[in-house]
Amino acid sequence: MKEVFKRIFFPKREKLWWMNILVPITSIILALIVGAIFIKSTGRSPVLAYKLLFGSSGLFPGPYWKNHFAEMLLASSMFISTGLAFAVAAKGGLFSIGAEGQFLVGGIVAAYFGYAKPFANLPTAVHLTIIFIAVMIAGGLWGAIAGWLKAKRGIHEVITTIMLNWIAIYLIEDWLVIGPMKANVSTGVSGTPYISETAKLPKILPGTRLNISIIIIVVVAYLVWFLLYRTTLGFEIRAMGHTLIYGMEAPKAAGVPVEKRVVQTMFISGAIAALGGAFIILGILFQFPPVFEGGYGFDGIAVSLIGQNEPLGVFLAGMLIGGLRTGATSVQLAHIPKTFPSIIEGLIVAFIALQELVRYLLTKFLVHKKNVISGQNPGGSDKNSINVKLSDGGAAK
């Protein structure tokens, strides 16, 4: 059976491996260009807009960098969590749109365990541990519902996760927050009560709001990488993803309990997404507000797609989106609404969806041109190395 797996995996270690890095970068550049054309066509200055956007995004050093940097990491930790949630599922061949709902479930559970009386006087470390365990179990179960429906009933996870998102949104925002979990009216708080001091995430950079969420998410990202590439479970998950279009026959034949793995993968995915919900409640909002500005789950899809579903890629893409969101408020100085970054984000995803075209164009420009160049002028230093790899791959084939 090892042979079967090898045959499945090794073509993936393709000769044009650098393409996997180049495609997202090209997509980002193309998106920024199209975004600039869009700003220009509405009579505003794209140079000023991008200067403001990236100047205060925290991605590059500049005035007030410490603050922007902290805010960027704070926002990134949420995007990375939902991005990783999507990536884990995608590695297993599951297209989970459910991070939005799992994020909210994580948030509401964190809020509950944050303010509930029996836990209020525990030491911070213990209190936070309890909260995170509860959050991950709740989010995991919410995700596992979709996995179970997929495994047992064969219902496509895209549909169930969309439905579960809306169920979570309505049940939380139009029932729990205004009903059973409503704060006492006399306190003047709308939404749920505020969490106790011991449930707040400890800050790590004095003078900013930056808290340990970014450290937690770095560890989680590493664990996801370890799970996927260094454990049997991860190996089986990836095997499922690679053989998706063949009905996962190969892993089944190799004795992988595919149905069980589907549920487990969705559980892990849901648990990671829920972490993001806990971050925003325990680190930024300190309560579940009556009007929750969501969207982190949907952005997580974009983050993961930009990062090519690899933990490291997701981490970097999460920082990019987090940075764009942080810079968004100052874009308003250029008379551009702060939702502008989501145009860029959507455009990046559109170009990622168009990756067949992007790959085609890149191959045409780089590979063909290089053949011409290498014919005439074999001295090119940087491009030459790519060229060698290319011809190696070609020879192997």
Added chain:
Amino acid sequence: MNNNMSLLNLSIAQILDFAAPILFAALGGVVSENAGVVNIALEGIMRFSAFFGVWGAFVSKNPWIGLLWGIGVGIILGALHGYISVKWAGDQIVSGVAINVMAMGIITYLLEFVFKTTGYSPPVPYFGSGANRIHIPFIAKIPILGAFSNLTVLVWFSLIGVFLIHFVLYHTVLGLRIRSVGENPHAAETLGVNVFKIKWLATISGSILAALGGVALSLGTLSSFTNAMPMGKGFIGLAAMIFGKWTPIGALFASLIFASAQIVQMLLQSSASGIAKQIPLGFYLSLPYFLTIGALIGVVGRAIPPAADGIPYKKEG
């Protein structure tokens, strides 16, 4: 008695008003998914067309021009979705996500650019105003039928659309081709069907239908665009399509059920007593989604998508 009757008629008319955007979205999904192109961009397309409809009506002072603008933007987005997912065999869901994300950003941007606001557009001429509605006075007093005496033209379009699409899909050669492409594109290709052409046609007409849904949202009973639109109506449409088992008639019933759930919820909120009043709002709002999952599990009969739904088609060789 007379009072009850007019209340009944009014409720039915209200349900039809509510159902129209959902129904249009569901029909858009039906058309495009029967040709094997998943379109989760319905939500984004509705947002675009709701805004462009209002913009068109604002510029021209005529809702019909707004309708045309809405359809126009629907065609453009359908073409984009088709270009990504049909021409370049890109992932249809990724493409849909891209359109949805862009809709959030671009429309907020344009709302600020055109109307200098981030909340509501100013009121514009719309289809729901007295003069623009379709009056059929002589049935106004008849129970149930009377509900149809004072509807907007868009509601009529949506109802006619159901039967038109049903006819095209199940009683014409074109419909047979569309369905064959959705079930087994390779077999269809062998029989001489131009798979790409059919997919393009279905994707764009699906987008036009979704765009009509967006216009129905902003120019139907309301007369302005709000930045929260379409408030998940596109996703409910998607749910209605699945609940209706990928058929136009099914989509009609599903949309009516979902719309009634909301009307009932509104009625109960204002006038209920006893247990019904104690059921929280969230339960009514999430009901359509529970129903959809129920439909998929098989409580209401198993819903089976077209066999090649969502699989990008590439020519062999």
